[in-house]
Each structure stands twice: as structure tokens, then as C-alpha cells.
């Protein structure tokens with residue numbers, strides 16, 4: 001497991017970090033020991049120091065009017081929006097999301113969720129949400145993968161914030177249709193009514209932190225918010241693992 005440690009390349013540093021990593025592994029299951037982007041020693045983190053710098057930390061938790069919020073402004077009204085990192089082509093967050101999506105390395109998403117949760121709790125200006133709702137993934141993709149990566153990210157946030165997750169509120173409309181052609185699927189993906197609020201009682205008068213893995217155009221988030229907004233919801237906040245940049 002600690003291959004670089006046994007290789008003896010990092011004598012002093014490795015000894016120092018051994019306990020830190022062992023503790024981390026205990027608290028979050030099998031953690032990646034290598035940077036998910038470049039494969040170098042990451043000392044228990046998702047990224048190594050180089051990739052951490054490359055990935056860039058956003059200032060979204062301290063700057064209220066940030067890039068994530070402004071991308072959503074024309075689409076809907078949000079109380080707060082933040083992304084942990086920036087998704088660029090070939091960048092560290094692309095590797096991370098790829099591993100999350102296709103390799104089933106769900107501990108990464110959980111770990112990033114915990115990091116989001118810590119930053120979220122440190123904010124003093126934004127009221128905290130009552131519930132966390134991960135944006136549901138397409139039923140067929142979920143079937144193939146076995147899990148929804150937004151939900152894994154949300155679980156990490158829940159661990160740090162103690163705000164409960166609700167997965168019984170939003171459903172994809174496609175999940176109800178059993179026979180869909182690819183064309184129909186593509187058409188449905190573009191529409192505003194992709195999601196249904198199947199449990200209005202679950203959101204009435206509640207402050208909701210809506211969570212997803214990556215935000216591109218904002219159309220998916222808008223569709224989820226539209227479904228929630230039809231109910232007597234209090235306020236909506238948006239939490240993301242990464243914001244995609246062109």
C-alpha cells in the first residue's frame with residue numbers, strides 16, 4: 001500500500017506522514033496514496049502539491065459574487081454557489097472526474113466532499129442549509145456505474161457538516177420511461193423538465209444545498225432548481241466539485 005515508503009525515497013518525510021496517512025486511511029476507508037492526476041506521491045491527498053497548484057483553489061467560499069454564481073445568474077436565483085476546483089481540459093480535475101466516473105474510485109469524491117464541507121462550515125456570512133440534495137444522474141448511467149458521483153460527493157459534505165442528505169426528493173424524468181431511443185434521450189437532455197420533485201414535503205420551507213460533480217453550461221443545475229422551485233422552497237444554494245472552464 002505504501003509503496004513509495006518501502007522504496008525508501010522519502011525517508012524523513014514519509015515517516016512523518018506515515019501516521020497522518022494511516023489515520024486518514026482509517027477515517028475514510030482505502031484512500032488513494034498517489035496523486036490521481038500524475039501518479040506521484042500525494043501524502044494522503046487527492047492531488048500532489050504540483051497538481052494542487054495546477055488545479056487551483058477557488059476563492060468561492062470567501063467571495064460571494066464568484067464565477068460559479070455568475071454563471072448561474074441569468075438562469076436562476078441562488079443564495080450561494082461555490083466550486084472546490086476548476087475543471088480545465090487536461091487539468092488535474094479532469095483526471096479526478098474521469099476516475100470518479102469510469103473507474104469507480106468513489107473514495108476520491110467522498111474526500112473532496114469532506115474538503116467542501118469543511119470550507120462550507122468555515123463561512124460565517126452564508127446561512128447553512130437544512131438539507132443536501134445531490135442532483136440525480138441518468139438512471140442508465142447510474143446502472144452502469146452502480147453509483148451517482150454527485151451523491152458520493154454529497155456524502156463527504158454530510159460527514160463534515162452533519163446536514164442530512166435527501167435522495168428521495170428529486171428524480172430524473174427519464175428514469176420513469178423504460179424504452180427510449182438515443183434521439184429521444186438527447187432531446188430530453190436538453191429540456192428544462194429533466195427532473196421531477198417527487199417529494200415536495202421534503203423541501204417545503206427548507207434551505208437546500210444542491211450538489212453536483214461538475215458545472216458546465218449550468219443547464220442541468222437549472223433543470224434541478226426549476227423542479228425544486230415549483231415547491232415552497234426557502235432558498236437554494238449550489239455546491240460543486242469543479243467548475244468547467246472553456
Ligand SMILES: [Zn+2]
Pocket residue numbers: 035036037038039040047048049050051052
Ligand atoms: Zn500530481
